[in-house]
Amino acid sequence: MSDLPLTPAEDEDALAAELSLRVLSEAEEAAARARAGADPAFARRVEDWDERFGVLADEIAPAAPGQMVWPRVDSVTGAANDPRPALRFWRRWAVGSTALLAASLAAVVFLVLRPEPVTPAPAVGPITRVATLTLEDGGVAMTLAYDPATGELYLAPTDKMQGDPRVPHLWLLLPEGGVRLVGAIDGSATSRHTLSGVVHDLAGQAAQVAVSMEQPGHTPEVDSPDGxxxxxxxxxQL
Incomplete structure (x- = not known):
């Protein structure tokens, strides 16, 4: 697993995209719009994202959503009552159109993976897999999204693991039994990783995911957590 830290330029581009998508809180949006008014370079970034997302919307024919669309999204992400903007995104976007939901999820990929502009591929790849990891007391520890087509893994932890001196490690629980270590993760901030090789293949088959807490500087065996x-x-699947 390789970590891909975000550069200041990528963070600024992500903020511009989030402003374009209107997924910021009221205070965050007000601050971002004030910045756009004072910073021509940032304003241009916002305009660029407006154009990119506008193309997505223009090419989509309206379609009435099925009655089970939002219950399905809520059951997978636990987003219905979560006040955080990153989770409210799933409910805010795609109102009134199942096809628009697909476009909005494509926008999530733009935000999460921060890709360079690419030419859309016509082929449909493997479906993104998502999970909400909960603690024994029922509290949400983090949400996870994995794209089997690219091997990209996105983690969004809550504050439940902050302050723990131990290091969280992510595990795959395999359908036939047993576990496989993905690696150490950041339990205090959103992060993205690229899975490759055997771990990439197993991540597309795993039934569950789990987090163990390991001592700093210690890496457990690949098939057994120590903490x-x-x-x-x-x-x-989503």
């Missing part, structure tokens, strides 16, 4: 398993969740 306590504090959170787990089922992987589902």
């Amino acid at each position: 306590p398993v504090v959170a787990s969740g089922s992987l589902q």
Whole structure:
């Protein structure tokens, strides 16, 4: 697993995209719009994202959503009552159109993976897998999204693991039994990783994911955590 830290330029581009998508809180949006008014370079970034997302919307024919669309999204992400903007995104976007939901999820990929502009591929790849990892007391530890087509893994932890001196490690729980270590993760901030090789293949098959807390500087064996398993969740297709 390789970490891909975000550069200041990528963070600025992400903020511009989030402003374009209107997924910021009221205070964050007000601050971002003030910045756009004072910073021509940032304003141009916002305009560029407006154009990119506008193309997506222009090419989509309206379609009435099925009655189970939002219950399905809520059951997978736990987003219905979560006040955080990153999770409210799933409910805010795609109102009134199932096809627009697909475009909005494509926009999530733009935000999460921060890609360079690419030419859209016509082929449909493997479906993104998502999970909500919960603690023993029922609290949400983090949400996870995995794209089997690219091997990109996105983690969005809550504040439940902050302050713990131990290091969280992510595990795959395999359908036939047993576990496989993905690697150490950041339990205090959103992050993205690229899975490759055997771990990439297993991540597309795993039934569940879990987090163990390991001592600093210690890496457990690939098939057995040494520290306590504090959170787990089922992987589902979205």
